Amino acid sequence: MGSLLLLGLIVIWDTSRTELPNLKIAVSPNLFPYLIGYFLVILCVILAIQIIRGGTAVPEGLEAGDKIEKSDYKTFAYVLLSFISYLVLITRGGFVVASTVVFVGIAYSFGNRKFVKTLLIGLIFAAVTYFSFTRYLHVDLPAGILKGIL
Amino acid sequence: MDGFVSALSLTNLGFGLLGTFLGTLVGVLPGIGPALAIALLLPITYTVAPSSALIMFAAIYYGAMYGGSTTSILLNTPGESGSVMTALEGNQMARRGRAGAALATAAIGSFIAGSIATAILAFAAPEIANLAIKVGAADYVALMLVAFTTVGSLLGSSQIRGFISLAVGLVLGLVGADLQSGLTRLAFGNVSASEGIETVIVIVSIFALGEALYIASRFKDTGWTIISMKGKALMSREDWRRSWKPWLRGTAIGFPLGIIPAGGSEVPTFLSYSVEKKLSKYPGEFGKGAIEGVAGPEAANNANAAGALVPLLALGLPTSATAAVILVAFQTYQIEAGPMLFATNPDLIWTLIASLFIGNTLLLVMNLPLVRVWVQLLKIPRPYLFAGISCFALLGAYALNGSIFDLQVALAIGVVGFLFRRFGMPITPLILGLILGPNLELQFRRALQISAGDYGTLIATPLSKILYTSLILVLVAPIVIKLVKKSRVKTVK
Numbered sequence: 001m002g003s004l005l006l007l008g009l010i011v012i013w014d015t016s017r018t019e020l021p022n023l024k025i026a027v028s029p030n031l032f033p034y035l036i037g038y039f040l041v042i043l044c045v046i047l048a049i050q051i052i053r054g055g056t057a058v059p060e061g062l063e064a065g066d067k068i069e070k071s072d073y074k075t076f077a078y079v080l081l082s083f084i085s086y087l088v089l090i091t092r093g094g095f096v097v098a099s100t101v102v103f104v105g106i107a108y109s110f111g112n113r114k115f116v117k118t119l120l121i122g123l124i125f126a127a128v129t130y131f132s133f134t135r136y137l138h139v140d141l142p143a144g145i146l147k148g149i150l
Numbered sequence: 151m152d153g154f155v156s157a158l159s160l161t162n163l164g165f166g167l168l169g170t171f172l173g174t175l176v177g178v179l180p181g182i183g184p185a186l187a188i189a190l191l192l193p194i195t196y197t198v199a200p201s202s203a204l205i206m207f208a209a210i211y212y213g214a215m216y217g218g219s220t221t222s223i224l225l226n227t228p229g230e231s232g233s234v235m236t237a238l239e240g241n242q243m244a245r246r247g248r249a250g251a252a253l254a255t256a257a258i259g260s261f262i263a264g265s266i267a268t269a270i271l272a273f274a275a276p277e278i279a280n281l282a283i284k285v286g287a288a289d290y291v292a293l294m295l296v297a298f299t300t301v302g303s304l305l306g307s308s309q310i311r312g313f314i315s316l317a318v319g320l321v322l323g324l325v326g327a328d329l330q331s332g333l334t335r336l337a338f339g340n341v342s343a344s345e346g347i348e349t350v351i352v353i354v355s356i357f358a359l360g361e362a363l364y365i366a367s368r369f370k371d372t373g374w375t376i377i378s379m380k381g382k383a384l385m386s387r388e389d390w391r392r393s394w395k396p397w398l399r400g401t402a403i404g405f406p407l408g409i410i411p412a413g414g415s416e417v418p419t420f421l422s423y424s425v426e427k428k429l430s431k432y433p434g435e436f437g438k439g440a441i442e443g444v445a446g447p448e449a450a451n452n453a454n455a456a457g458a459l460v461p462l463l464a465l466g467l468p469t470s471a472t473a474a475v476i477l478v479a480f481q482t483y484q485i486e487a488g489p490m491l492f493a494t495n496p497d498l499i500w501t502l503i504a505s506l507f508i509g510n511t512l513l514l515v516m517n518l519p520l521v522r523v524w525v526q527l528l529k530i531p532r533p534y535l536f537a538g539i540s541c542f543a544l545l546g547a548y549a550l551n552g553s554i555f556d557l558q559v560a561l562a563i564g565v566v567g568f569l570f571r572r573f574g575m576p577i578t579p580l581i582l583g584l585i586l587g588p589n590l591e592l593q594f595r596r597a598l599q600i601s602a603g604d605y606g607t608l609i610a611t612p613l614s615k616i617l618y619t620s621l622i623l624v625l626v627a628p629i630v631i632k633l634v635k636k637s638r639v640k641t642v643k
Contacts, residue, residue, distance in 0.1 A: 032324065032587075032591045032594075033324055036317060036320045036321055036324065036587075037321075039313075039317050039320075040314070040317040040318075040321065043310060043313050043314045043317060044314070046310050047310050047311070047314065050308070050310060072366070072367050072368065073367065075366040075367060076363055076366050076367040076568075078366070079362055079363050079366040079540075080363065080561075080565070082540070083359060083540070083544065083561050083564065084561065086544050086557070087554065087557050087558065087561065090548055090554070090557065091554065095545075098544075099541045099544075099545070102537070102540060102541055102544060103537040103538070103540075103541050104537075105537075106362065106533070106536055106537040106540050107533035107534060107536075107537040108533075109366055109533075110365075110366065110532055110533035110536055110537070111533060112531065112533035112534070118533075118534075118537075121534065122537065125538060125541065126541070129541070129542075129545065133193075133545070133549065140549075140552060141545075141548075141549060142552075
């Protein structure tokens with residue numbers, strides 16, 4: 001909620017500080033950002049009023065009135081960490097390594113505890129994807145540290 | 151007819167078959183829908199011929215409808231939004247040992263509705279495209295505003311959240327260099343950002359990564375209970391007698407609502423369900439497994455999907471998330487969907503439409519006898535399922551340009567997707583805002599350039615006048631109705 005308001009303000013602020021190039025065009029390139037920025041801010045105010053009057057958000061998959069359980073942020077953090085590891089590993093370790101790590105990481109977060117089996121499945125999955133994309137679809141993927149083997 | 155010849159070529163048939171297979175797959179598996187599946191497969195647009203890729207995407211689109219009904223009936227977890235209504239009666243039928251009949255009426259109803267609707271599409275789309283050539287920039291502005299309003303206000307639990315989702319999408323669409331002036335917006339000095347945010351990356355990450363994060367934070371342990379299916383997917387004579395009218399009514403409701411931007415398949419399936427409930431000779435059976443309640447919404451769902459292709463092909467205006475992703479596929483091929491499409495790429499269009507007929511038939515053949523095979527898929531453990539989806543999503547985000555920046559964007563959008571789900575914001579408006587926002591700005595400027603800056607041009611044409619009037623009605627009507635009801639309650643008191 002607060003973050004949305006911030007987003008709207010950022011849009012307006014960024015737009016207001018850009019210097020207009022001296023061009024003769026009918027519509028300034030700043031018009032739309034301003035409109036959208038103000039639109040967002042106005043919506044945020046309305047949403048805030050709604051929330052104060054009792055219209056709290058209902059998470060997807062639940063009905064209004066259902067008890068909202070507390071989010072499990074530990075699992076959430078595991079999944080997010082797995083995603084971030086991909087970011088770090090993709091160029092340094094290569095596609096197969098990065099994908100396997102993410103695969104195992106997410107399977108673990110979702111409650112899988114059979115490490116060796118998951119590792120194997122992840123490795124096969126990553127290798128098959130790697131080959132089908134590089135050989136058949138001609139999409140370049142980094143080989144990374146496994147360059148010699150692949 | 152040439153379309154059929156071309157669609158039946160071995161390559162295209164192969165891609166069609168692959169598409170129907172993948173489509174059914176993503177429809178069956180809860181958590182991944184057709185929009186995500188197509189978004190993940192967008193990298194193939196770099197190497198595969200346009201007609202083959204589009205045939206495959208269309209087949210996925212149709213296939214997901216079939217697959218979605220299977221999970222609704224046997225699991226009571228709709229695989230995609232259009233199957234929510236099917237789950238109501240379909241799952242009840244399955245619980246009473248009538249899973250076979252429910253699956254059959256869903257599949258045959260989908261087939262009939264899909265075929266009729268595709269036939270209308272084949273006749274209507276060129277006509278609409280002919281009319282649409284005369285549609286000017288100002289009219290496009292009006293059309294897009296109507297699409298925004300309906301999608302924003304019809305989806306999700308609250309109007310305001312729909313509009314916020316739309317606004318966030320519009321902001322994402324702003325990032326990068328402005329096409330006309332070259333001015334960089336919202337890039338904050340980042341060179342990669344000044345090239346704009348890739349639509350594909352947003353779609354892939356908001357659906358796949360966002361979903362993975364959300365499920366992780368919430369329903370980690372929830373398993374699935376599959377209702378076992380006895381006998382074959384067949385219908386008795388009585389079932390046929392009770393199904394054919396709902397099929398036709400569902401088609402009649404679904405197709406027109408697909409053409410106008412009514413925000414996807416929720417509305418038509420819901421309408422069809424209520425109509426069947428009202429017209430049924432056995433109203434007592436509703437809620438306990440009435441076959442009409444499966445036949446109608448399923449037909450409406452498929453007819454709606456075909457209807458949504460009309461504005462997509464004829465106007466270049468997507469009305470659902472999946473249609474929006476297909477539009478992105480057109481864009482990567484530098485093909486402009488819209489009124490000129492029928493003149494510039496007639497082969498492509500007719501091949502695509504013919505492939506819809508073929509795909510629909512393939513789906514019927516694949517789904518009725520093979521339904522058990524699909525159900526087996528649900529036995530894939532969820533950890534592996536989400537691990538696989540996430541890997542594919544990250545791959546899709548990276549492989550597009552091979553850039554780390556794209557991955558960073560994907561992660562950030564994934565978190566946004568999580569927050570949207572957590573706080574009940576619908577996602578489709580965001581996608582539409584992202585894709586149509588820049589388009590809206592372009593048409594808006596074009597209109598004002600033609601009129602030399604006179605804003606009156608925006609409401610000068612008859613079409614735009616009609617559209618703005620209906621826009622105001624859509625926005626104001628609910629408020630007026632509320633007020634009238636309130637004042638009535640008061641006078642009664």
